[in-house]
Amino acid sequence: MRASLPAVRALALLLGFYLITVGALAAIVGLDIGLTAASNHQGGPALVETWGVSLVLAYPLVRGLLVGLSGSRTRRSGVRVRPGDQPRLWQRVERTAQAMGVRPPAEIWLVDHPQAAVSQDSRLLGLVPGRRRMVLGLPLLHGLTASELDAVVAHELGHFAHGDTRLSALTTRNRAGLQQVLSRYSSEDGGPGQWLNGVFAGYARFCLRSSQATARRQELAADAAAARFAGPDALIGALRATVTMPRAHHGYLIGFRDIGRELGLAPQADQVYPGFQAFLQTDSWRQERDRLTDDPPRERQSPYDSHPPMAERIERLRQLPARDASAADPTPAHTLLDRPTETCAMVVASRPGAADQREVDWDTLAAAAGRAELDRETAGLRDAARAILRRRPDQLPALLDAVDEGRWKEIADWMPREGMSRTVSSDAGRSMTESAAADALYSWALTTLVDQDRGRWLLNWDQGHHLDLDPGLDATLGPALDTALDPGARDTTPLRRLLRLDQQVSP
Known part of the structure; x- marks a missing residue:
């Protein structure tokens, strides 16, 4: 019963979006019919203008309804690696999946930003699970040890173990529909558009509040499962890397990789991640990393954030029994990639807009x-x-x-x-x-x-x-x-x- 409540909630929230959207469309159509009847069928410029405004207002609603029905279809970025391409990475993921008691992902994608995530296709509103995908960001791999990578993979697979991803299709459709509507209605223009923006923005906040407690419980449960497999210290190190590595990657982009972006220039693809690795070895970055670790920046969390505060997650992990430090694998995670220079270059070249830039040496x-x-x-x-x-x-x-x-x-x-x-x-x-x-x-x-x-x-x-x-x-x-x-x-x-x-x- 407890496991079915999130499914019922996700379905109800999606149906609520449909009802509000259809109701708004019906109100617009009804208003137009009433105004037409009141004009005694005389027509004229005023009536044409009224129907024109109505079409402008209705278009985002129809778009949002279609996106909500079909889901957001975005082009997948990154490079898909098969077991034959990266056997050691796949073996590590499959070993972790076996230990967690779940099916391994059917696909692993390497991307060019600091991220680790899982997703799952589903049919019949999430009742029938489909293909599982795992996304691993190269910048994150360059900041993790092998043990910390195990902890990250175990955390993400922990969502599979608890069935968290089976409902992601419902949530994604609801979010995509709301985003489509909100992106086209301004909250500052005044008139019906502002009113509709307020209605859908309020419903979006309600959806986030309704699902927040469940989402946070899922994150803590995935943390506990990952700590049992890889050890609390490995997961703590991985969580800290999720704070430091985005900072490092952003600094590297601003100060190095993207300095020629406005000129249409980019570094040679096979030199981007060797350069990032060299940046991570500098005294200036090590000092910044140590500062962020010893004195983490004050976390600015949205009241609707699906993740618990980082400090709370780390404190919970510290209360778990420690694992023998000799069992930790300090090997840099990015060295698990076969043909790392070639692989990283392929991922860099897959970035949107990469083909429009001319590659030059540093x-x-x-x-x-x-x-x-x-x-x-x-x-x-x-x-x-x-x-x-x-x-x-x-x-x-x-x-x-x-x-x-x-x-x-x-x-x-x-x-x-x-x-x-x-x-x-x-x-x-x-x-x-x-x-x-x-x-x-x-x-x-x-x-x-x-x-x-x-x-x-x-x-x-x-x-x-x-x-x-x-x-x-x-x-x-x-x-x-x-x-x-x-x-x-x-x-x-x-x-x-x-x-x-x-x-x-x-x-």
Whole structure:
């Protein structure tokens, strides 16, 4: 009886969505019929407009109803690996499934984001179980030991053991229908659309509240099952990795892999995960990982979150009997993959949009991203120089000529104000803009040095991509720039000489 209650609840919530949707459609149709009858069949522009508005309102409801009936059909990302492709990974999963007393998944998918999950197809509203799938994220595998991977797999298979996934089709259909409706009705536009948004948003909150207690019990039961198989310490380590590895992966994307995304560039697929592994070995990331482990960030949980707070889960696991530490397998989980470089490259290449990016080596990527960074930093000053100097060319010697003529403040004042400089007083804003112009001139000088092959962009796993200047340049560039912009000196000669512009004459 207790096991059937979630099924009854899931079915009732889905039927509730259907009833609300059909009721809203019936209300729209009834209103239109009433307005048509009231107009004495005279028609006219007002009636056409009324029916047009009704169609706009009804369309999201019909879409949501169809999605709710058929379920969300999204393209599966990642790479499916068969037993012949990854025998050691499959053997480990099958061994865990046998120990848990459940059927192993029929499919294992490797994906390019930190995730571990299971799903199950079903027929007859979840009464007949179908194919089981397991999803494992490569970033997570690079942060787990083999024992911790066992704990993760055991936790996910624990959902199969308790039948948690058999009802996922009902829940998914309900969620997909609600999302379809809510995504098309604005809560701020006013009118019937806002009212419908409020109705469906309220029902969505009711669905989440109704299923939260059951979902949290399922997570704790899966934790207990995983701890019995792999040991509490292994699961605690895996849970901590679910906090640290998304942080690591996000930092790696921002600082390394995606630095050329706006340029249509990406690192070579077979170098992405070797690069991630190198990033994980840096002192900066290890210190950040230790900080996150010793002092976890305060968890911001939605009141509708299906997972209990991480601290509660770890505290429950600590109360369980510990397992002999010598039984733990410290082997890095990603080494269980056969042909790891080739496998990871296939997963990277399967990302949506990956085919639209040109693959380059890390040095080329760093150079392109660095040049684009300097171009962004100098864009405002270049625009100002073109506007003030008019027909004079957009070249650094021409700008330095203007500095010698005492026109620096005029050029700097033309630059657009950004950030805080837009909210402060005029004098303070002008001072901040002049400082930004000086920074832009510094970046322009760096661009010149790079063009002269006296500086080059390098990639360091600790520092990211950075500019390495020839010896002595870094120490002398700043003073030369200060001399050029000093109101009491206004001497651009040292800067021209440093940049080898003293022999150039601007037209």
